[in-house]
Every structure is written in C-alpha cells, then in structure tokens.
Amino acid sequence: MSFDVAAVRDQFPVLKRSFDGKPLIYLDNAATTQKPQAVIDAITDYYTNCNSNVHRGAHKLADEATRLYEGARDTIATFLNANSRNEIIFTAGTTEGVNIVANGMAQILKAGDEVIVTELEHHANLIPWQQACERSGATLKIAPINELGEVDQEAFTSLLNSNTKMVSFAHISNALGTVNPVVEMIAKIREIAPNALVTVDGAQGVAHGDVDVQALGCDFYAFSGHKVFAPTGVGALWGRESLLAEWPVWQTGGEMIKTVTYSHAEWNELPYRLEAGTPNIAGVIGLGAALTWLSQFDAKAMRAHEQSLIDAATERAEQFDGMTLLGRARNKISVLSFVLEGGHPADVGFLLDRQGVAIRTGHHCAEPLMNKLGVPGTARASFSIYNNMSDVDALFDALAKARMMLL
Numbered sequence: 001m002s003f004d005v006a007a008v009r010d011q012f013p014v015l016k017r018s019f020d021g022k023p024l025i026y027l028d029n030a031a032t033t034q035k036p037q038a039v040i041d042a043i044t045d046y047y048t049n050c051n052s053n054v055h056r057g058a059h060k061l062a063d064e065a066t067r068l069y070e071g072a073r074d075t076i077a078t079f080l081n082a083n084s085r086n087e088i089i090f091t092a093g094t095t096e097g098v099n100i101v102a103n104g105m106a107q108i109l110k111a112g113d114e115v116i117v118t119e120l121e122h123h124a125n126l127i128p129w130q131q132a133c134e135r136s137g138a139t140l141k142i143a144p145i146n147e148l149g150e151v152d153q154e155a156f157t158s159l160l161n162s163n164t165k166m167v168s169f170a171h172i173s174n175a176l177g178t179v180n181p182v183v184e185m186i187a188k189i190r191e192i193a194p195n196a197l198v199t200v201d202g203a204q205g206v207a208h209g210d211v212d213v214q215a216l217g218c219d220f221y222a223f224s225g226h227k228v229f230a231p232t233g234v235g236a237l238w239g240r241e242s243l244l245a246e247w248p249v250w251q252t253g254g255e256m257i258k259t260v261t262y263s264h265a266e267w268n269e270l271p272y273r274l275e276a277g278t279p280n281i282a283g284v285i286g287l288g289a290a291l292t293w294l295s296q297f298d299a300k301a302m303r304a305h306e307q308s309l310i311d312a313a314t315e316r317a318e319q320f321d322g323m324t325l326l327g328r329a330r331n332k333i334s335v336l337s338f339v340l341e342g343g344h345p346a347d348v349g350f351l352l353d354r355q356g357v358a359i360r361t362g363h364h365c366a367e368p369l370m371n372k373l374g375v376p377g378t379a380r381a382s383f384s385i386y387n388n389m390s391d392v393d394a395l396f397d398a399l400a401k402a403r404m405m406l407l
Ligand code: PLP
Pocket: 030, 031, 092, 093, 094, 095, 096, 122, 124, 125, 170, 172, 173, 174, 201, 203, 204, 224, 226, 365
C-alpha cells in the first residue's frame, strides 16, 4: 500500500504558509507536529457546540462533553492496544506521565534499590528518576550508548540485577533518532531483573509507528499529544491496570475521590483516581481526533515513507562538506542531528530560518547526552509523515547557502 503524501500535506493548513515569500519547510517535528484540519475541527466543534465540564453535569451539554471526552479514552485504548480503557490516564504530556510513575516509585523505592535509565534520555525521563532516587535513597544507574548512538546492549544487560526496581527508557531518542529495541530490552529485564518495572518514554514513539503496549511488554508507556498531531498540554499515561489501581496518587483534589470528610478522603476508581481536577477537555477531544485521523493510514506504508526521508537525508548529509552527523543508529527514524564545521548550531538554525526552513538547535533537552558527545548542541531536522523529498532538497539547498555564509 502506498502513502499519498500530497493528500496528507493538503490536510495541514499551516503548511501552506510562507515567510518573506519563502514557503515554510517545517522540519521541527520532534519538537511538535502540526495539526490536521480534522483535529482543528474537533476542537472548534467542542468549543462551538459542546463546551461544558465533564462527568458530574446534570444537563445534556455536560453529557455530550462527557461522551466526547470518554470516547477519546476508548480511541486511545484501542490505538495502544490496551487491555482496558481504565489503563488510560489523561495527563498534560509525557513529562507528567513519567512524573506520575516516578513520584509513585519514590514512595516504593528504598536504599539498595536501583533504577536504570540510558544516556539517550530527554530530561523528562531523567530528572524525575534523579528526584525519586534522591528522595528514596535508591541508586540511579545510566546505561551507556555506543559510538553509533545505540544503547550498548551488553553494558545495559550488565547493569540489571535483582535490586533493579525500575528501568525507564525512550522508545525513540528525540536527539539522535535511535529506535531502541524495546521488546528485546524488556525480555532481558524480565529474565535478569524480575523485580523491575519498565517505563517507556513514548514521546517520539507514538508518531512513528504502530505502538502496541501489550506486544512491547512494558508496564507503563507515556506520550504527548502534540508529538502526534494533537494539541499541546495533553497526553496519556498507559499502565497495567493492576499497577495503576494501587499506584500512589499523584495530585489530590476534585474528581479523584470517592468520599471526603474533613479529616479523610478515599480515592476514586481507575482511571479517575489519577486524574485530579478539571481536565483539558478540548485537548483530550483533540487527541482522540488526532489518533482517529492517524489510524486511517497503513502503518507500514507510513513508516516506509518516513524511512525514505531519513535515508535520503542521511545520504545527502554523508556527502555534505563539513557536516558531522550525530547518531548513526542502525535502526533510526525521523531525526537528522548534525553539526556544521565553522558554525554554531544556533547560527545554522538562524541561517536556515531566513530561507524558510524551520529546524531546531540546541541540546534538545538532553544536556548530559550533548556533553557525552562533546558538542554544545546540534542542529536537528526532524521529519514527519507530511514531509516529502522536496523538503529534503530544500533543507540541503538551504544548508549549502548557510555553509557559504559561514565560510
Ligand atoms: N521525552 C522525549 C523523548 C521527548 O522528545 C519529549 C519532548 O520533546 C519529552 C519526553 C517531553 O514531552 P512533553 O514536553 O510533551 O511532556
């Protein structure tokens, strides 16, 4: 099945924009994706026709809003192949999802316990674990990467033992594009560290593949809506129902309670016990619309299209004078991270922007990884399903001009 990229592009109004007469070439998708008309319409429709608070309303508008909101939970459960809709906790994004898990672990961990992350992690999947270990007295271990930017599987395996209580790692690295062998890593964890829980940071994973949490075999999977064509400020944490049902509550307040007295409160059932306060209703509805929209495409064809973009960009990069690529993982998607000789990444970003090409520069919220790679940051072009080969050409044409200006 082929992937009709022109038809997909047509559904993203912002891609029709131009700046100073130059068409927008949007290559900052690892930071956030653009939104298709279907998502924009779903949010507009909610605010136009159905705006109301959810769950406790005694009127039809509240019923409609609740139906849309809870419908999105069903959509996400199906999208991730969850066992039950109770396993979907709405969050503000990956950061909150990881924090819910890490905050709970901080109350479970004790001195002598070990938590493992990798050198690839975004700060959102590093700092919560630093904090959890600091609070509990547990030890944080960091699995190293090899020269290709892949998690060194031998070194990773050697860190696992019966004291390992949590292993948390990215599905796909936002800084280097490395796709981790999640299933294989979890198989090793189950074999050598049977007391460990596994969290997958799915911020970059959901937009680039067929995520099946049961097939992956993790215990928690956190993602952000805005990386997958949905609004910012909304996401979901998937967790095994048996774990979430007992998980230490994250925030307390309305919605997450069953009964309250002046001195005591009892928590609600799943999924509400981990969703305190009025939620981001429009965001959740937008997230449901985004995943429904995305589900219409053949996952294999979509992935093949994205792979063709990163493969073409990598080939061009290898021939580009003065360019050093960072991250040469054998399984890699979407992200081209590089430095240009003679140009700070920020200067490269500026010179590309002047030509209508939007990329990201800096440490990509992975400062320890940049230190490890010995660079202050990188320039990062990241592709999505609506990018095409003309975008790859435009990137390298703009880079050629930038290089001339930097020399
Ligand atoms: N993890 C990874 C791998 C990411 O790329 C990001 C965002 O860039 C995050 C976590 C944090 O996501 P958010 O800021 O949406 O919570």
